[in-house]
Amino acid sequence: MKKILITPRSYGMFNRDILNNLEKEGFEVVREVGPLSEERMISLIQDVDALIVGTDELTEKIIDQAQNLKVISKYGTGIDNIPKEYAEKRGVIVTNTPSVNxxxxxxxxxxxxxxxxxxxxxxxxxxxxxxxxxxxxxxxxxxxxxxxxxxxxxxxxxxxxxxxxxxxxxxxxxxxxxxxxxxxxxxxxxxxxxxxxxxxxxxxxxxxxxxxxxxxxxxxxxxxxxxxxxxxxxxxxxxxxxxxxxxxxxxxxxxxxxxxxxxxxxxxxxxxxxxxxTPHNAASSKEAIQRMTLDSTKNVLDYFNSVKSDVRS
The missing domain is CATH 3.40.50.720 (NAD(P)-binding Rossmann-like Domain)
Structure with missing residues (x-):
């Protein structure tokens, strides 16, 4: 079973069935409200296959500890909190959700x-x-x-x-x-x-x-x-x-x-x-939260579905 860690505070707030849907897709869901400290993130991420992340500061040290990690889906547009080039060198795909907010x-x-x-x-x-x-x-x-x-x-x-x-x-x-x-x-x-x-x-x-x-x-x-x-x-x-x-x-x-x-x-x-x-609140509309939840989840599902397709072909 694939394991997914989800940290954005508002994730799923207006999409109540989203975690159940992920479980139906074969994911073990770990839900913890961020932003998480480096220490806490490391303790959770070591056997995680996918990460949906908000404003948590991902470091190279965290990426190094994520031995199973295959995809990082940013819940939002800006990826300045993710060491994208370093992650991709480690074979981790980084996605985001442009235009949603x-x-x-x-x-x-x-x-x-x-x-x-x-x-x-x-x-x-x-x-x-x-x-x-x-x-x-x-x-x-x-x-x-x-x-x-x-x-x-x-x-x-x-x-x-x-x-x-x-x-x-x-x-x-x-x-x-x-x-x-x-x-x-x-x-x-x-x-x-x-x-x-x-x-x-x-x-x-x-x-x-x-x-x-x-x-x-x-x-x-x-x-x-x-x-x-x-x-x-x-x-x-x-x-x-x-x-x-x-x-x-x-x-x-x-x-x-x-x-x-x-x-x-x-x-x-x-x-x-x-x-x-104000407290980094600009993207926090009901509509934007719904779009960020759906699009960040879709990015993860699309990645694993594409892997399945590659294996079949």
Whole structure:
């Protein structure tokens, strides 16, 4: 019997029969809610054939201990927590579930933009505390939105921005004029996007080239009333530099759903009123969770079914 370890917290939350279905397919299912420590992962993975993983940090040491492992199915899009090249050198296939959370993350991006711009979170908290005090915010409608990274999620954000009559500037290393015309956007260099935008939304993957992409030098070029939102990956924005920028009042505010260390229990950003911080929650819609559950499971089943087909042929 093949053995599968499943760690994402929300896996199967809205697909109640999914574990039973895996068992009917001949899998012994080990369900443990992550993210798991390296030590705990090693203790569980040694005789596992397949792994469906969320935000758990997989290390080369973990891969070395997974003697039976044949496929890693990422529950989500980003695979920066998986040593993909190392795993594949060990003969382990790595898959992900692209596009499943595009709409959820795009919705959430706008939610953060609006919350920071209009002080929604702080106003709601005041009412709960018995305070009837108002905050003066800024409007989103008609402003300039800078999108850093114009993949599927960036494009979904652009579609929403059009409903707000926003002018859209885009920085992306890959530029396509047909796409620019389709989404009515203007490509620009990174510094121009940062300096001209009223709102900045980050949607690039975390790779060596994008780590600390937004540092103090670059963010200091933002408008004084600008707001920056990151629903991509922690580490793209240098959080110490962002804290300094916000503390000095160089920009209006920030909305972060991702952090370089999660949870950010020791982050100085926690003390700032002009930072709205949420717990890596952007992809957590019912619809996205259903799609991630089904697609990550399908990737595992497809792998083993293809192996069966190869054996038969």
């Amino acid at each position: 595009n709409e959820a993350v795009a919705d959430y991006t706008f939610g953060l933009m609006l919350s920071v711009a209009r002080n929604i979170a702080a106003s709601a908290q005041n009412v709960k505390e018995g305070k009837w005090s108002k905050h003066v915010g800024v409007e989103v409608f008609g402003k300039t939105l800078g999108i850093i990274g114009f993949g599927a999620i960036g494009r979904s954000v652009a579609e929403r921005a059009k409903g707000f009559k926003m002018n859209i500037l885009v920085y992306d290393v890959f530029q396509n004029q047909d796409i620019a015309e389709q989404y009515d956007i203007t490509y620009a260099e990174l510094e121009e996007v940062v300096s001209r935008s009223d709102f900045i939304a980050v949607h690039v993957p975390l790779i060596s080239e994008t780590r600390n992409l937004l540092d103090y030098s670059l963010m200091s070029k933002m408008k004084e009333e600008a707001i920056i939102v990151n629903t991509a990956r922690g580490g793209i924005i240098n959080e110490d530099d962002l804290y300094r920028i916000l503390k000095e009042g160089k920009i209006r505010g920030a909305g972060l759903d991702v952090f370089s260390v999660e949870p950010p229990t020791n982050s100085p950003l926690l003390e700032l009123e002009n930072a709205v911080l």
